[in-house]
Amino acid sequence: MPELPEVEAVCRKLRRDAVGALIERVIVYRARSTHPQHPSELERAAGQRIESIERRGKNILIHLSGGLVLRVHLRMTGNLFVVPDARLHSERVRVCFALQDGRGLVFEDTRALGVINLHGTEDLDRVLSDIGINPLTRAFTPEWLVQAASASKRPAKLFLMDQSIIAGVGNIYAAEALFRARIDPRKPMNGIRRPKLEALHAAIVDILRQGIKAAVIAYSKPGDYSDTRFIVYDRKDEPCNTCGRKIQRIVQGGRSTYFCPGCQC
DNA sequence: TCGATCCTGTAG
DNA sequence: CTACAGGATCGA
Numbered sequence: 458m459p460e461l462p463e464v465e466a467v468c469r470k471l472r473r474d475a476v477g478a479l480i481e482r483v484i485v486y487r488a489r490s491t492h493p494q495h496p497s498e499l500e501r502a503a504g505q506r507i508e509s510i511e512r513r514g515k516n517i518l519i520h521l522s523g524g525l526v527l528r529v530h531l532r533m534t535g536n537l538f539v540v541p542d543a544r545l546h547s548e549r550v551r552v553c554f555a556l557q558d559g560r561g562l563v564f565e566d567t568r569a570l571g572v573i574n575l576h577g578t579e580d581l582d583r584v585l586s587d588i589g590i591n592p593l594t595r596a597f598t599p600e601w602l603v604q605a606a607s608a609s610k611r612p613a614k615l616f617l618m619d620q621s622i623i624a625g626v627g628n629i630y631a632a633e634a635l636f637r638a639r640i641d642p643r644k645p646m647n648g649i650r651r652p653k654l655e656a657l658h659a660a661i662v663d664i665l666r667q668g669i670k671a672a673v674i675a676y677s678k679p680g681d682y683s684d685t686r687f688i689v690y691d692r693k694d695e696p697c698n699t700c701g702r703k704i705q706r707i708v709q710g711g712r713s714t715y716f717c718p719g720c721q722c
Numbered sequence: 723t724c725g726a727t728c729c730t731g732t733a734g
Numbered sequence: 735c736t737a738c739a740g741g742a743t744c745g746a
Contacts, residue, residue: 459741489728489729530741530742531740532740532742533729534731534740549730567729569728570728570741620741620742629740691740710723711725
């Protein structure tokens, strides 16, 4: 489920629902979800108030009183939201923060690959020191991308998905941005010419912004948010909207890459 | 730079 | 049954 746009949607909802709430009790149902910390570490959040919500790439940072920060990574199937009654939630909930008003902030995660940790402000910086540029800030310019590209000979798709370069782009939006910019996902980054990189820059920003809009709407409704269709992602053997050739699926870095062999060459 | 690994669920 | 899933980390 979550790449930058979906994580951003989760954060916006939490700002509305969770900020100001007092954490009364922490219940860890699945010890490994706090890896590498011991579940008891999380219990230090009890008695603290939720002051603000921040997003760094795909990380959700919940700033608490007392200088503590909860860091949540949703990985593949995680979700984080407030339920009206802390005692009533699904069996997929790995951690529950019981709030003083009776509600619950729950970390739900079907595949249980997600992680939730508690940090002091010092070691938070250390944990996040490897995070790349925020593609939705003014620092992310075409010039920045040209520079970064010149320093990497990795295939374009893997470059985009590297969280230490650009923070937040994942498998779907990488594929979509490359299609929009008509770049072959296998092409070494340092071999892509400036006009293409400028197009890629615009595509990344556009697609993420549009993704946030869609995700905010999807997350505001109950139920299923996986009904969105994409231009190339998950469209193996379907005809390209632009040229009609069949979308191809290849594997890069152990992940599926979808692209149009006609448009992206 | 691979491949395995952490997990559960769904589609074919 | 197998393949694959919107992520990241680890060791070879």
